[in-house]
Amino acid sequence: MPEGPGAVPGGGPAGGGGGRGPARLNPADKKQLGRHPVSLRRIARLFAPHKRTIAVVVLLISAASVINLAQPFLVRAVIDDALPHGNTTLLLILTASMVGVAALTSAIGVVQTWLATAMGQRVMHTLRVQLFTHLQAQSLGFFTRTRGGEVQSRLTHDISGMQSVVTTTATGVASNLTTTIATAAAMAALSPGLSLISLVVLPPAIWLSRKVAKLRRTVTDERQRELAALHTQVEEGLSVSGIRLAKTLGTIPRDAERFTARSENLVGLELRSQLAGRWRMATMQVVFAAIPAVIYLAAGFPATSGGMTIGTLVAFTGLQATIFRPVMGLLDIGVQWVTALAFFSRIFEYLDLDPQIKAPANPVRLDASRLRGDVRFEDVRFSYDGGTDVLHGISLTLPAGSTTAVVGPTGSGKSTLASLVPRLNEASGGRITIDGINVKDLSPEDLARIVGVVSQETYLIHASVRENLLLAAPEASDTELWDALSAAQIAGTIGALPEGLDTLVGARGHRFSGGEQQRLAIARTILRNPPVLVLDEATSALDNTTEAQVQLALEQLSAGRTTLTIAHRLSTVENADQVVVLDGGRIVERGTPAELRSGNGPFARLASHTGAETGSRR
Structure with a gap:
């Protein structure tokens, strides 16, 4: 029976921006999918009972993304209309609307999160129970061949990770796609010229972000392997059997030396992780600062400003600052999807095991007291x-x-x-x-x-x-x-x-x-x-x-x-x-x-x- 990698397939969906950066495909995920491919229809059947919930969640996400775009236009109206003309009534309406938009999108976010999480948990509950009962039906030979930690990993870590990846990926795709399209449309509506300038500057910023993320992921993978080795030593060495073995064989000093060496190695890896790509990050920050600078510069020249108002300029720069994160999220969809499929593959691989010992379809009933x-x-x-x-x-x-x-x-x-x-x-x-x-x-x-x-x-x-x-x-x-x-x-x-x-x-x-x-x-x-x-x-x-x-x-x-x-x-x-x-x-x-x-x-x-x-x- 093929066994998957001992570690949980790595990486949930990464957010965009200059923090973590985009996710990078884990080779173990591709290897798992090659060993046990996953049918999309099979995944769809898991979510089929929740079609209405999925539709409502998508609608809520789309509505929140669109409603939130009202903020820059409200800001433009405050700067261009309410403040210059001293129109306090309009100012009260606009500022109240700004608070209302924030409150409405927050409320929609809470409801959407509740629905999506509840749906994900129900699906994972079904899978968890199916897997547990299916594994109970396996013969002793299966448990003799398979590491206990591998079974526990698939039953707990994989299913939990799958719920997180699936829920985040599904909602993230809808949110990022809606936000990107709506923001780009709003930017074009405010100023077609400045929108073209933003599109020219955006690609290098995305490229630099992904380079930094790739460098950090390499260091992070090494750090995770070292952490796994450290956790294994703790689990084995500080159990009842492990302590008994260490005391009877006299390995306590050697165990302490190994633990110390691994802990020191983690110090170096953590420093490398934090310092990885700092010059690229510095360059990227300069690019980020250059984007609004170029926009302000373009707005200052009559040939490129097109008679743009101050309010339009402020609203546009606000929109431009928000488009980077959803674009990065969309670029990560492929990695997130492979990660999610790898989780499903590991679960389905066990669910597809044919029990060597099957319960009879029509069992003979026996009264033990009369036997x-x-x-x-x-x-x-x-x-x-x-x-x-x-x-x-x-x-x-x-x-x-x-x-x-x-x-x-x-x-x-x-x-x-x-x-x-x-x-x-x-x-x-x-x-x-x-x-x-x-x-x-x-x-x-x-x-x-x-x-x-x-x-x-x-x-x-x-x-x-x-x-x-x-x-x-x-x-x-x-x-x-x-x-x-x-x-x-x-x-x-x-x-x-x-x-x-x-x-x-x-x-x-x-x-x-x-x-x-x-x-x-x-x-x-x-x-x-x-x-x-x-x-x-x-x-x-x-x-x-x-x-x-x-x-x-x-x-x-x-x-x-x-x-x-x-x-x-x-x-x-x-x-x-x-x-x-x-x-x-x-x-x-x-x-x-x-x-x-x-x-x-x-x-x-x-x-x-x-x-x-x-x-x-x-």
Whole structure:
């Protein structure tokens, strides 16, 4: 599956003028669009429900741009008519009109911004929800291949950036185009001759502005890369795991030196960014000052003034000063549009992923309370991404209420086999049934109620003990929570804490030890009360004492349930009803623990080595 660049495609639309300057096309945006082109019709469908809002916003923008052009004409009337003739009534009307025009355009701007932002947010809300739910439907293989930061970037940064770019670009095009046309028409109406002079001087000013912007963008890109590296070091180095690693490896002085060097580099880059193109900026300021100077000069000569009044001159220079920004904005439309399309491309790239594991269109409904829990593997095969099979023709029966332990060397396919029951991965061939019903025919929600999973990789959210337990049973009472903790052999530990159930577990559960985290996960599964249980090497990372405590909790959990145990230590399979030995993705031996120990097969050879381990997760 192709992955986009780790960084968010850069650059929203830049404004004109002498500040930031025009935007420059980010090569990463072009690369993204080349990898995953975007259909304009698809974008249009997103905004189709908001056609009326779009029309109203465009009308408001156009109206505000036109109304605002009344200001220079009002100024001309004040200077040429009201003040020279001492006409106070006209002066009051004109000045009141100036305030009224400003108030009206401001009010229109507020309404237009509200409508455009609300529309953009609704569109982005739809996309955000679609993307989140679509990613939830992906298999574990997708999340194994894809960086977690990349998924988060597309779901949060890209969608937020897309809303900003789209809203600003759409409104900016309408505003800049309307303002440019209206201003140019007003300038021509006031003085055709001076309008030609302005057009001659304007191109070099625009050219200089773009040169400065290009120079600054190069420095800014370098600065952003350095900032990203600094942020990455902060995120990795100041997390719980990062601090633990730094302290245990003794890298704290080296980390501090790296951070210091990057921070010093940022100082230099910031200075370069601020000083970039200063001589060009100085030249451009001279050009800006020359524009009204040339206009005043032209107005002073009878041959070029055309009998222009003072009021007309002031009004014209005011209009000329306002035309530069919208012209620059229009020149940036191409860059802004590519940036917006790149955002859409990154979102659509994920939305177009075909989930390997699909929910059934017409799921079979099962009542978990009436389920026997008879699990069967019928000639099951599995391969990763269509490659070589790692499971070959597995046929296995787990009788209801029994415990089946699967052992085997590293890479034999034990954990892969276990992942097929809850459909964390999808069998490539054959079928897996529960009470005769193919797991593919069960809805994801029903399957999650039927099959409980406790794995070596316990995951606790950064919340209280209570909130972690309620993930399994949102309606559970405190009494039920304490009963589950008691069955998991951890009620005493939680009860001794000052805040009890309200104790914060910390990032990824680091407030508790590995064994305590496992028992909290077991308590969470007990609350869910699934008739089928998958234990995927749940004690492999624990010491012997902690393992004994967790094993006791697991025995409480397994009682009366159909249990598939992926065994790390042979000591954990002694009470199993049957043991299955995997090697190379095939069943090479099966039977009770006693039968297999008395033979001369793979299990007996494993058992002959005291404390031998049969492999960790694939």
